[in-house]
Amino acid sequence: MDSNPLAKKLGIFVDLQPGDLAVIARWSADRSELPARHVFIRQGDRPRATCLMIEGWAYRYKTIKSGKRQVLGFLMPGDMCDPHAFILGKADHDIAMLTDAVVAAICKEDILAAVETHPRLTSALWWTTLVDEGIARAWLVNLGQRSAIAKIASLFCELWHRAKLIGLVHADAFALPVTQEQLGEAVGLTSVHVNRTLRDLRDLKLVEFRSKQVVISNIGQLMELADFDPTYLQLQRRADIPARQSLAS
Amino acid sequence: MDSNPLAKKLGIFVDLQPGDLAVIARWSADRSELPARHVFIRQGDRPRATCLMIEGWAYRYKTIKSGKRQVLGFLMPGDMCDPHAFILGKADHDIAMLTDAVVAAICKEDILAAVETHPRLTSALWWTTLVDEGIARAWLVNLGQRSAIAKIASLFCELWHRAKLIGLVHADAFALPVTQEQLGEAVGLTSVHVNRTLRDLRDLKLVEFRSKQVVISNIGQLMELADFDPTYLQLQRRADIPARQSLAS
DNA sequence: CGGAGTATTGATCCCATTCAAGAACTGTGG
DNA sequence: CCACAGTTCTTGAATGGGATCAATACTCCG
Numbered sequence: 386m387d388s389n390p391l392a393k394k395l396g397i398f399v400d401l402q403p404g405d406l407a408v409i410a411r412w413s414a415d416r417s418e419l420p421a422r423h424v425f426i427r428q429g430d431r432p433r434a435t436c437l438m439i440e441g442w443a444y445r446y447k448t449i450k451s452g453k454r455q456v457l458g459f460l461m462p463g464d465m466c467d468p469h470a471f472i473l474g475k476a477d478h479d480i481a482m483l484t485d486a487v488v489a490a491i492c493k494e495d496i497l498a499a500v501e502t503h504p505r506l507t508s509a510l511w512w513t514t515l516v517d518e519g520i521a522r523a524w525l526v527n528l529g530q531r532s533a534i535a536k537i538a539s540l541f542c543e544l545w546h547r548a549k550l551i552g553l554v555h556a557d558a559f560a561l562p563v564t565q566e567q568l569g570e571a572v573g574l575t576s577v578h579v580n581r582t583l584r585d586l587r588d589l590k591l592v593e594f595r596s597k598q599v600v601i602s603n604i605g606q607l608m609e610l611a612d613f614d615p616t617y618l619q620l621q622r623r624a625d626i627p628a629r630q631s632l633a634s
Numbered sequence: 635m636d637s638n639p640l641a642k643k644l645g646i647f648v649d650l651q652p653g654d655l656a657v658i659a660r661w662s663a664d665r666s667e668l669p670a671r672h673v674f675i676r677q678g679d680r681p682r683a684t685c686l687m688i689e690g691w692a693y694r695y696k697t698i699k700s701g702k703r704q705v706l707g708f709l710m711p712g713d714m715c716d717p718h719a720f721i722l723g724k725a726d727h728d729i730a731m732l733t734d735a736v737v738a739a740i741c742k743e744d745i746l747a748a749v750e751t752h753p754r755l756t757s758a759l760w761w762t763t764l765v766d767e768g769i770a771r772a773w774l775v776n777l778g779q780r781s782a783i784a785k786i787a788s789l790f791c792e793l794w795h796r797a798k799l800i801g802l803v804h805a806d807a808f809a810l811p812v813t814q815e816q817l818g819e820a821v822g823l824t825s826v827h828v829n830r831t832l833r834d835l836r837d838l839k840l841v842e843f844r845s846k847q848v849v850i851s852n853i854g855q856l857m858e859l860a861d862f863d864p865t866y867l868q869l870q871r872r873a874d875i876p877a878r879q880s881l882a883s
Numbered sequence: 884c885g886g887a888g889t890a891t892t893g894a895t896c897c898c899a900t901t902c903a904a905g906a907a908c909t910g911t912g913g
Numbered sequence: 914c915c916a917c918a919g920t921t922c923t924t925g926a927a928t929g930g931g932a933t934c935a936a937t938a939c940t941c942c943g
Contacts, residue, residue, distance in 0.1 A: 529822035573778035
């Protein structure tokens, strides 16, 4: 389990059977280590495989002509980068490592073969892409409609919940290996203003972000401030869907 | 064809065979008319079917506690609202009609059956969801990093290209049935500032938006101003993928 | 014709940006 | 273990883009 964050994550949605677990284990076998800052996929690249984060963090971002960058999302263990990017052929954004990381490459054929033969797994994979879409929608709301402090609070809430899910939160704290600059690029703020806003959050005794560690003393109050509703992250196994449901039946 | 915008759209990606077309025709059969402003799906709803736009426009949006709204995307003929929302169970945003519209409801079972038996169609459906994700990423960049004028220019560019694709652009103009308020909710600006920015665009002789019609005199120059790269819309049939490729083979 | 929603423009304000400069970290090589 | 260079962080002061408030016109529709 510990070595298999994907199984852990998919298991929330679906009762994975031994056969499914075997497939996941096979996927996770072909591992490679990448150093921090390594750019894994660049805009315009033609990925021949999809990648599964085993250890470490990565992030997606897009650069515009003016040189400004927008971070599109953060990847942590168990997350896949575009389980189906090969359909479009070309990546439309960059993905780079935030820390030294271990990733598993899964080639197109392996995915497609699994889709054919393991409906339960297929269903679970589909589910993760839908969660990712939900996250993107939440970011749209964040970028478009919230104040600086709510933007940052909201992002911290998302990351806290996701990190908690895969067991990365210890004593109200989790590692967030990003600079204030990158934080700003995620929420549409200047690094300077991110800095000031982090001070405000610290003064409010809600969050501390220092030496790449987020310490959340009062998650409830923070969620209140951020107007954060975790439903979209689909953290709980849904009671109203039979656990063994698959796409096929 | 004219009555089947979905076939037209999917046909760009994949050579649809008679069997595929028959399925699409069957889907499009169960039509219903909805008046403008009708809220089709509300946050928290449990959609029992997915919907295909046949005629008219709709939009997705999310409302936050303060009452502010963020528009998440616009739907035009041929677009589907969440071909797979039933996997998550609950809608996490609202969808409402912008005009009187004709939509076709496709129930869960029909989709799943088609996925089982028509790999080419499945592949094409998957492709459209990926394009939608690409659009969402472009919006993130828009909301986070661009100036007011570039935001609006960029949105007009997207809609122009999408409308053109389905034959809705005539003589450099297309209908965009939204208020300036809604435009603002899409790009993260006040309706007042949208108004001023539209005046600027008019003064620059690039775009006119009046009585719900967008007239673009110089699309090239507008794309330049917006730093707009249409690649992510996947408008061209890709030369490097065999047209008859499917997921299964 | 009247009323509600929508568009337009002006005046003022404020949140976040920009510019700048120093302090506190990194990590690296001697 | 220290020195040094390159990031990253922090804070101040000034600026500016877009928001807010407000008043008037336009448009559509019953």
